[in-house]
Amino acid sequence: METQNLETILDMQNTVITPTDLLNHWQGHRRVTRRVIEAFPEKELFSYSIGGMRTFAELVNEMLAMAVPGMKGVVTRSWDQYNDASGLDTKEGMLKRWDEATSAINEYWTQIPAGRFQEVDVAFGQWKGRIHETLSYFIDNEIHHRGQGYVYLRSLGIEPPAFWDRN
Amino acid sequence: METQNLETILDMQNTVITPTDLLNHWQGHRRVTRRVIEAFPEKELFSYSIGGMRTFAELVNEMLAMAVPGMKGVVTRSWDQYNDASGLDTKEGMLKRWDEATSAINEYWTQIPAGRFQEVDVAFGQWKGRIHETLSYFIDNEIHHRGQGYVYLRSLGIEPPAFWDRN
Numbered sequence: 373m374e375t376q377n378l379e380t381i382l383d384m385q386n387t388v389i390t391p392t393d394l395l396n397h398w399q400g401h402r403r404v405t406r407r408v409i410e411a412f413p414e415k416e417l418f419s420y421s422i423g424g425m426r427t428f429a430e431l432v433n434e435m436l437a438m439a440v441p442g443m444k445g446v447v448t449r450s451w452d453q454y455n456d457a458s459g460l461d462t463k464e465g466m467l468k469r470w471d472e473a474t475s476a477i478n479e480y481w482t483q484i485p486a487g488r489f490q491e492v493d494v495a496f497g498q499w500k501g502r503i504h505e506t507l508s509y510f511i512d513n514e515i516h517h518r519g520q521g522y523v524y525l526r527s528l529g530i531e532p533p534a535f536w537d538r539n
Numbered sequence: 540m541e542t543q544n545l546e547t548i549l550d551m552q553n554t555v556i557t558p559t560d561l562l563n564h565w566q567g568h569r570r571v572t573r574r575v576i577e578a579f580p581e582k583e584l585f586s587y588s589i590g591g592m593r594t595f596a597e598l599v600n601e602m603l604a605m606a607v608p609g610m611k612g613v614v615t616r617s618w619d620q621y622n623d624a625s626g627l628d629t630k631e632g633m634l635k636r637w638d639e640a641t642s643a644i645n646e647y648w649t650q651i652p653a654g655r656f657q658e659v660d661v662a663f664g665q666w667k668g669r670i671h672e673t674l675s676y677f678i679d680n681e682i683h684h685r686g687q688g689y690v691y692l693r694s695l696g697i698e699p700p701a702f703w704d705r706n
Contacts, residue, residue: 383557388656389671390550397675422589423693489555504556508564509703512682516702519686526590535683536676 395481400538407533408521414463431517433458438510443480454496562648567705574700575688581630598684600625605677610647621663
């Protein structure tokens with residue numbers, strides 16, 4: 373038991389990423405996702421899909437439903453019910469909401485309690501895991517669904533933004 | 540300058556994820572990707588695509604080209620040239636190569652030098668960044684292209700594995 377604790381402590385001291393690194397990583401991905409939203413024609417953003425999957429707008433609603441409400445739960449330890457009904461029906465409105473989320477995430481990030489990333493919690497009262505896993509889930513889910521968006525764009529004959537460019 | 544250094548040190552001590560967390564995170568994603576490879580019919584794995592994109596086999600070759608050769612560079616600080624010609628042309632052979640990579644990644648992981656995650660290096664002699672960014676790139680690239688694979692499967696009428704199940 374003591375040996376295992378020591379190993380865990382040494383493992384924790386070998387810093388992989390700092391909190392600021394993780395924020396920059398997420399916001400870098402969110403800049404790419406914003407460009408994918410922009411690349412969709414207005415009509416197809418809300419109507420186009422392949423193989424019976426959701427439209428890209430519906431996928432963006434999911435990302436938005438996780439991001440700021442998720443950060444609120446991370447910071448306050450109090451979770452609202454998950455709700456991805458955004459009421460958005462224009463590209464302009466969606467980009468505006470996206471930018472508001474960018475600021476809100478930055479704002480919440482500075483308020484994450486020390487040690488919080490390794491705490492176990494139940495996100496949205498439903499999904500149990502350590503906070504770093506919950507945050508990774510938000511980011512990975514965005515990458516996953518944005519990957520779908522790339523296929524939608526390509527099949528519409530539209531060149532998607534570069535995956536590797538996070539600026 | 541001193542204030543900034545102090546902030547960086549405090550930021551680094553607020554552990555986000557441990558090295559072991561990151562390995563588990565990656566291998567969890569790799570288990571999902573393995574199930575996506577398995578879900579493809581043999582013929583479509585090597586031939587099917589949408590909108591002129593690469594086949595899923597070509598995307599898997601890219602993941603394989605980053606994973607073990609990347610870990611070799613992370614551990615040894617010596618990088619081979621990037622090469623995604625796998626020579627694989629059967630699903631069985633691809634799954635076998637995938638499983639060999641799983642073991643090799645685990646093996647290399649225990650040898651990552653202390654402090655290495657925050658070092659700047661030039662991956663494959665081409666891509667500059669901190670090692671944690673390089674590793675995130677390998678993982679994110681896999682999630683991104685696997686997301687494409689989900690659309691390929693859905694458009695073939697095949698249910699993809701659950702994104703959230705990493706076991």
